[in-house]
Amino acid sequence: MAVSIAPVAEPPRRIPLDRAAFRWAGVEAKEYKSHAVDAAGMGWQAVTRHTIGPAGAAFETRYFELEPGGYSSLEKHRHVHLVFAVRGRGRALVGDSVFDFEGLDAIYVPPLTPHRWLNAGDESFGFLCTVDAERDRPQPLDDNELAALRANPATAPYAF
């Protein structure tokens, strides 16, 4: 009697990390965003996106890498983030806090909380970031949010 297995998109697999290059096999580096968003705070620099998987889940795990001096957009959205630093040293602006993190430290970003990721070192900084597969698009901050971040000495350096 045949074993009943549902059709699957992908077979079992090992996705090895090339530790010298810091790249997972078969996972392509893509631009962080496919187009510029012309709104205050939405600029970014030197960021790549690597979508690792998995097929058939309600979530997606991505690896983002920021070169020295790199930073992501300052944005917000309803879906949350749970990220783990896996390469180098990073900094996160999240709400009115600034966190440094590295070496598997995690950061939680609640819904609609302004956030930006930055490389805080002089080597590549990378983190794993898992999100809901179905999620809302990132939005720019509104004028009040930006003004509050710029008035706060802790967050002002990252509210550009």
Next chain:
Amino acid sequence: MAVSIAPVAEPPRRIPLDRAAFRWAGVEAKEYKSHAVDAAGMGWQAVTRHTIGPAGAAFETRYFELEPGGYSSLEKHRHVHLVFAVRGRGRALVGDSVFDFEGLDAIYVPPLTPHRWLNAGDESFGFLCTVDAERDRPQPLDDNELAALRANPATAPYAF
């Protein structure tokens, strides 16, 4: 004008990893399963579960740690796994394959694919495992599945 923010369960936070103890701050170690399942293959040994989060998502990220000699249940379920080795050296039986992994190597487990995690070294082995928040319960393998794994020299050592 007040900034409109949806109510959230948890504030922004950094969840630092204590790298000596390999424990994330505020994340409790729990037993892998709360009760024994009396079915072939469903035994386990020396496994702890650490649910890291996040609140408000369609997924959950857990850290599992297996002491030397430890192993998880041999089971299957419709929800998929994407796991990353983060401590020590592990081995995975997935379908009819056996994979060794360590150092951020990832493993993908498709739906309804029999799998078991084992510690392949003499130090603690740990991996991050993200799953859908709403998911089915693990099931034992059926007799045909177990027989096939036991007839395959590659998988037989792990089909106990």
